[in-house]
Amino acid sequence: AIDLIFSIAVLIMSVVVHEVSHGYAAEALGDPTARYAGRLTLNPLKHLDPFGSFILPALTYFLGGFIFGWARPVPYNPYNLKNQKWGPAIVAAAGPISNIFLAVVFGLLMRLGAGALWLEGSLGLISSVVVINLVLAFFNLVPIPPLDGSKVAFAFLPFRFREFEEFLESWGPAILIFFVFFFFRLLLPLVFYAFELITGFSAV
Numbered sequence: 077a078i079d080l081i082f083s084i085a086v087l088i089m090s091v092v093v094h095e096v097s098h099g100y101a102a103e104a105l106g107d108p109t110a111r112y113a114g115r116l117t118l119n120p121l122k123h124l125d126p127f128g129s130f131i132l133p134a135l136t137y138f139l140g141g142f143i144f145g146w147a148r149p150v151p152y153n154p155y156n157l158k159n160q161k162w163g164p165a166i167v168a169a170a171g172p173i174s175n176i177f178l179a180v181v182f183g184l185l186m187r188l189g190a191g192a193l194w195l196e197g198s199l200g201l202i203s204s205v206v207v208i209n210l211v212l213a214f215f216n217l218v219p220i221p222p223l224d225g226s227k228v229a230f231a232f233l234p235f236r237f238r239e240f241e242e243f244l245e246s247w248g249p250a251i252l253i254f255f256v257f258f259f260f261r262l263l264l265p266l267v268f269y270a271f272e273l274i275t276g277f278s279a280v
Contacts, residue, residue, distance in 0.1 A: 079200075083143045084133045086204050090178060090212055091147040092123045094171040099150040101170035105163045107156035115150045123147040142264075143208060144215070165231035168224035175213035179206045183274030190276065206275060210267045218263075220255060221248030 096118060099110030110116050115123065124130075128146035136144045157163030182205040189195040195202070219229040221244050230241050244251070268279035 080134065080137050080143075082201055083137065083204055083208070084130065084145075086201070086208050087133055087143055087145050088120050088124070088129055088147070089118075090175060090205070090209050091129070091145065092118055092120050093174050093178060094212060094216070095123055095147050095150040097170040097174035098167055099152065101167045102150075102152035102157065105166060106158040107152050107154075109152045109156065110150045113151050120147075123150075142211070144211065162231055165228045168227035171224050172213040172216045175209040175216070179209040179213065179270070180274055182206050182209075183271070186275040186277060203271075203275070203277070206271055207267065207279070210270050211263070214263050214266055214270075215260070218255065220252045221245045223248075223252065 096110075096116060099116045102109065103111055103116070125146060125148045128148075130145075133143050133145040136142055152167060154160075154164045154167075157167070159166075182202050186195070186199065186202055186206070216223050217225040217228070219225040226244065226248065233241065271277070271279040
């Protein structure tokens with residue numbers, strides 16, 4: 077139970093950083109919507125989603141042995157962005173990049189502090205931070221709407237693919253559910269490889 081509580085706490089802070097990063101990227105590109113909505117804060121109470129932040133993480137923990145979830149998306153208006161072509165892709169990429177940044181910072185803490193007495197008691201928690209942020213980053217980079225990866229991918233597609241984009245946006249949630257149930261575990265070898273690369277520790 078303690079492990080679950082710690083894992084959910086790590087997940088909540090990680091998804092909050094993810095969402096706030098979207099908001100700051102949008103503001104830097106000309107859209108103040110997130111600030112006006114009071115969402116440019118790391119206060120988790122402003123971002124929690126009852127299902128995505130609590131129920132789903134507990135379900136995935138008990139049923140699948142891993143933890144996953146989300147926070148409420150930070151609102152932004154893409155029409156306010158200075159760059160209409162690349163702006164949405166930059167805003168979308170900011171979320172996964174923030175998770176990769178957290179994974180690298182805490183992973184290097186593990187690597188550089190290996191063997192240190194002060195780190196021994198915290199090793200499990202720190203490794204959870206790395207794994208959870210890598211899972212969030214790689215999952216959100218999958219190019220299926222409404223995930224961030226789809227917005228990044230769409231920015232590279234010529235305008236003639238607009239109908240294909242609209243098709244994916246319409247069916248994206250259904251495709252995503254199918255992906256989560258049948259293909260999510262395909263991401264795990266990538267997560268484990270990145271974990272070992274960053275930390276120097278075995279992920280298994």
